Amino acid sequence: MSTGTFDPDELEFLAEDIFVTIIPNVKFPIFYMLSGDIGPMEPNIPVEVPLWLAVHMRQRRQCRLVVPEWLSLEALMEQKDRELKLDLFGEVPGPFYVEMSQIILDNFTEEIPDSNKIRRLVKDIIDIRLSKLRGTVGLHVKKSEMYAVVNNITQIELCSLRNLLTRGMDQLDMLKNAGLHNAGGASQSFSDDSSALEVSSMNPS
Amino acid sequence: MKNASLALTHGNYLSLSDIMVTEEKLLCTLTTDFHGLGYIQPSTRSENGDLVEGTVLDLPLWMVNPMKRNQWLEFQLPTAYQEEARRILCADPGIVEFRQGSRCRFSQNHYPLGLYIIPLADNINNSSLLATQIVKKKSLTLxxxxxxRSSLVSTFQLRFRQIMDWSNKTCHDTSAHDLKRLDRSERQLLEIGKAEQNSLISWNQRKKSKILKPSTAIKNARLMTDYADSRKRARIEV
Known part of the structure; x- marks a missing residue:
C-alpha cells in the first residue's frame, strides 16, 4: 500500500544509483548513459559503476563486488556501539546505507562471508535508531517545542514515522489555534468560516 | 483519500467523518421565538404552535453554529468538556476512553467537536444584551x-506517544479494547502509522519483491479502465 510519500521500495530504487566499485572479468567499451559515462571496463581493473549495473552484471557473473568498507563486520560493530553510547543519532555511512546493505546482501552472497551476522547488525542499528527517533518525537510532541533539529537521519528511517508525525502535528496545531482567529466577535467568525470553505474545496477527498 | 486525518477532514463539506461530528447534539436554550415551529418540541409549544423563548432542546451542531451566530440561542458546554471532565483528562489522559457510555460521556469525536465548540465562545465584553442573566451563566465564556483548548492540546500531546507506540506493534496485536479507547481522529492516525510501519517491515523481509512485467502491468491497467467504462455505460443505459 502506498503511504503517499516515499516508500521503502522507491528509496531502494534511488539507492541503486549510488556508485560502488566492481572488478569486472569481461571487457566492455564505455556505456553512454544520461547521467554520465560508465566504464570502459577491462578484466581485473576496478571500476566505479552504479549499484544497479553491478547487480545486473553480477547476475550474469561478469563481475565481483569490492564490498564497501562500512559493510564489514568490524565497522558495523563499531557503529552499533557508537549508536548505543550516543543519545543523539550517530554518523551513518551514507544516505542510503540500509537500502544498499539490503541490495548487496541479497545479490552478492559470495563476496560477503558473514552475511547473516551483517544482516542482523544492520537490523540492530536500525532498531536502535528507530527507538531513538520515537523517543525524540514523543518528547517533541509532549513538550510542544517549535522545532526540532535532527542530524544524521536517513530517509528510510523517516519512512516509519513520517505521515504519522506530520498529520499528528497538523492536528496539534489545529487544536492549539482553535478559535484563535474569531475571538473578536461574530463578524470575524463569519470570515473565518468562508476561509475554511475555500480550504476544503482545495482538498477534495 | 482513505487515511484522511482530522487536519484534512475538519470543515470539509464532503467528508463523512466531518458530517458525523456535526451531527453531535448540544443542549441549547432558545433566546428568540420561532413562529410555527412548535412541532419540534411539542411539550413546550405555545397555543398558536410557536417555539417559544426559553425552550430547552437538543440541536445538532450544524444547526447550532449559524443560530448561535445570530444570537438565537445559547448552548450548554457538553459534559465531556466541563471542568470535571477536564480534571479527569488532566490526571491521566492515557486511560480515558473516548466513547459513549463512559461516565463523563466523552464522545468519539472529542477533538473535532471541541474544535467546533471553542469558536462559539462568547466574548464577555461585547456579548449581546439580549441574553438574559440566567442564560449567560450557562453559556461558554472566552x-x-x-x-x-489547553485541555484538548495537552490531552492530545500525552496520548500521541501511545498512538505512536501502538503503531509500532505488528498488525494484529492491538486489541479491540485498545482501539475503543481512541478518538476517531486518533484511530485514523494509528492506521496511518501502522501502514507506514508495515510497509517498512514488509520491505525489510522482502515480502513484495515480485516486480511485474511491464506487459502485465499494462494489461492490468487496461482491464481496470475497461471495467470502469463498462460500469459507466451500464449506468447511462439504465
Whole structure:
C-alpha cells in the first residue's frame, strides 16, 4: 500500500544509483548513459559503476563486488556501539546505507562471508535508531517545542514515522489555534468560516 | 483519500467523518421565538404552535453554529468538556476512553467537536444584551473556551506517544479494547502509522519483491479502465 510519500521500495530504487566499485572479468567499451559515462571496463581493473549495473552484471557473473568498507563486520560493530553510547543519532555511512546493505546482501552472497551476522547488525542499528527517533518525537510532541533539529537521519528511517508525525502535528496545531482567529466577535467568525470553505474545496477527498 | 486525518477532514463539506461530528447534539436554550415551529418540541409549544423563548432542546451542531451566530440561542458546554471532565483528562489522559457510555460521556469525536465548540465562545465584553442573566451563566465564556483548548492540546500531546507506540506493534496485536479507547481522529492516525510501519517491515523481509512485467502491468491497467467504462455505460443505459 502506498503511504503517499516515499516508500521503502522507491528509496531502494534511488539507492541503486549510488556508485560502488566492481572488478569486472569481461571487457566492455564505455556505456553512454544520461547521467554520465560508465566504464570502459577491462578484466581485473576496478571500476566505479552504479549499484544497479553491478547487480545486473553480477547476475550474469561478469563481475565481483569490492564490498564497501562500512559493510564489514568490524565497522558495523563499531557503529552499533557508537549508536548505543550516543543519545543523539550517530554518523551513518551514507544516505542510503540500509537500502544498499539490503541490495548487496541479497545479490552478492559470495563476496560477503558473514552475511547473516551483517544482516542482523544492520537490523540492530536500525532498531536502535528507530527507538531513538520515537523517543525524540514523543518528547517533541509532549513538550510542544517549535522545532526540532535532527542530524544524521536517513530517509528510510523517516519512512516509519513520517505521515504519522506530520498529520499528528497538523492536528496539534489545529487544536492549539482553535478559535484563535474569531475571538473578536461574530463578524470575524463569519470570515473565518468562508476561509475554511475555500480550504476544503482545495482538498477534495 | 482513505487515511484522511482530522487536519484534512475538519470543515470539509464532503467528508463523512466531518458530517458525523456535526451531527453531535448540544443542549441549547432558545433566546428568540420561532413562529410555527412548535412541532419540534411539542411539550413546550405555545397555543398558536410557536417555539417559544426559553425552550430547552437538543440541536445538532450544524444547526447550532449559524443560530448561535445570530444570537438565537445559547448552548450548554457538553459534559465531556466541563471542568470535571477536564480534571479527569488532566490526571491521566492515557486511560480515558473516548466513547459513549463512559461516565463523563466523552464522545468519539472529542477533538473535532471541541474544535467546533471553542469558536462559539462568547466574548464577555461585547456579548449581546439580549441574553438574559440566567442564560449567560450557562453559556461558554472566552476564559472557559481557552481552558477547553489547553485541555484538548495537552490531552492530545500525552496520548500521541501511545498512538505512536501502538503503531509500532505488528498488525494484529492491538486489541479491540485498545482501539475503543481512541478518538476517531486518533484511530485514523494509528492506521496511518501502522501502514507506514508495515510497509517498512514488509520491505525489510522482502515480502513484495515480485516486480511485474511491464506487459502485465499494462494489461492490468487496461482491464481496470475497461471495467470502469463498462460500469459507466451500464449506468447511462439504465
Amino acid at each position: 476564559e472557559e473556551a481557552k481552558e477547553v
